[in-house]
Amino acid sequence: MKTERELELYFGPQHIGMVGNFSITLKVEGDRIIEASANPGYLHRGFEKLMEYRTWIQNFPMVCRINVIEPDSMEMVYAMAVEKLAKIEVPERANYIRTIVLELARLTSHLFGCWAYANMLGFDTVAQWAMYHRDLLLDLFEELTGARVYHIYIWPGGVRRDIPKGFKDRVLNTLHTIGSCIPDYDNTFFNNRLFYKRAKNIGKISKDEAKKLGATGQILRAAGIKYDIRKVEPYAVYDKVNFEIPTREDGDAYSRVWVIRDEMIQSVHIIMQCFEKMPQGEVYNRVPNPFKWKIPKGETYVRVESSRGELGLYLVSNGEDKPYRVHFRTPSYPHGLIILEKLLKNASIADVGNIMISLYVVAPEIDR
């Protein structure tokens, strides 16, 4: 029933609080939101249709542009699916290098999330630090793969080239630089009383709601469910390294950000163990003439734990040199379209940005 005080507001694409090209339509009465509906589609390119016109190898530069913040996990899931259908083996050293690259990408993505969230709350100092440390990691990527953002490094059959000399020392130095700043981060942001007051009990989701609405990733772990694809269905070398899965009990924005902080520390442990255990050997199993490559008929579904949740790929091949159907299951799809609308009901307008960025919704993943 429409009362006289009801208004329709657009938290639209051009807004100082919006990270990414996404829009929400809010029906408000005074300061309280009655109904929220998400408007995706500002970044829709029709990716899955375009990939049917290009050969298997030509699709590699396309795949990493779906999630701009962490492109390595998209390359990994596409390479895994192609290897499963074409029955290609990956050498052991390549698996270790893939794990190191994926964990470095997870670190950069979490630091980007820290920048966005700290900026939203007004902690500008911590935001500048997080971006600076992320840039040091991008320097490492540039040395290894040649580009800062879109790497195209994980290939079906292994990785494109071996790690250069002295790379291990540079990685460990950079991680030591970032790690020694963690007490500063804690004192300024994570243990801050103001952050506690602003984020406690905001955007609260219970265990049963999270399971019913299809959440994965930090939303589950912050609600108390210990579920991580790296432990349930290990890929690369995750079954050979020791790490823990941090969880919290409350399910609100405060717990989600703390889970991110603990995960960053676990990533550093994984990278150090991988460097110790890495064997010598080849990094690439040659594929015979990749430009005229035909993959046998079949279908498969593979999944990977990206920094936001479960990233999956459903791939159908018809025996030709182009894919027949490609469908990405991205983690931000249920988070941004279902969970966001549920959590924004009865919230106040001042908390919209807080809730949206603590769910870590990335707009190009929804639209593809």
Added chain:
Amino acid sequence: MDRTNIKKWLKTPDKMSQKYSLWAVYFCTGCGIIEIPPVITSRWDAERFGVIPVATPRQANLFLITGYVSLKTLKAIIRTYELMPDPKYTVGFGSCPINGGMYWDSYNTIKHLDKYIPVDGWIAGCMPRPEAIFIAVTHLWTMIDKEMATGYKRYKENYEYYRHNQERLFGKLEWPPLYPINEEKTEGEGN
């Protein structure tokens, strides 16, 4: 640097004050947005060039269109551009606004941004490095000095043709025309 050159300030104060405080609208249009936070934070500090992000288009005079443009985004871009006050400058960032880039055969992206709003300069690359943005800003300063960055004047003079292109793509537009339209110029065009 001519920032401290008093004679030049006294001769052309309007150009000097526009050059050294280009305020950019905060609008994350495409995938190029991944290189903008490093540019505006402390490592590649853009504030020493005078460029800071601002909240609304009414306060801005630089529009950085980062990455590809889909149909829904183009409507938002046209409205934002028309809200900015004169003089204003547009820079296309990445290879996608130039000629479609990697998505040249997509049904939902536009291929040439130049047909719908005037663009003063392009930055090539996928993604361009942060240094490329600073080189573009210094090129824009030279163009402002020599009066070559006249995108906003071209928009006013040829507004009928731009509006006709926009209507050809979208059908009837929901907002009224910005400048009065002279119907005779576009009469001879077929649909």
Added chain:
Amino acid sequence: MRKKQKVKGIKMEKLKDEIASIFKEIKVNIAQDTKLIISAKKEQVLNLLRFLKDKGYNHLALISCVDWIEEKEFELVYILGSYLEKGGKGHIILKTRIHRKKPKFKTIIPIFENAEPYEREIHELFGVDFEGHPRLTHLFLERDYKIPPFRKDFDTREYVKEVFEKIPFVEDKK
């Protein structure tokens, strides 16, 4: 060779036999040690989903659609995982076929609440009508197309030539 993981709870073999005994006329096979692929008729899909949800597969990961234009059919694909509460590792792929001319199907929102945006997307991009869905409005696209864009008979390169390339540059017009 990787170590074989201990499968807690229900093993795939037992599940496969159980399904084959309860539901007639469906094809079940196990592929690559943690995946079960089931092809069923469209009338059995809702009952199968309820059965699998009770067995512990309560996470709907994806609803997808494949256009087999030569056989004149659409294939709807439901992919289920589990949160490891009652058991069941790995995931299940459930496929069914519907007609390509005037495609319709029932919605599964009563069973899995998070199916709403997946069905909305398939309706917009393939043209499949879901009966009982509360809001089948536009999600991604800005306009209506004559043929829904993800079908195999929609040629995007022809569309781009017709719509975008015919708009002239402003300098050419003067």
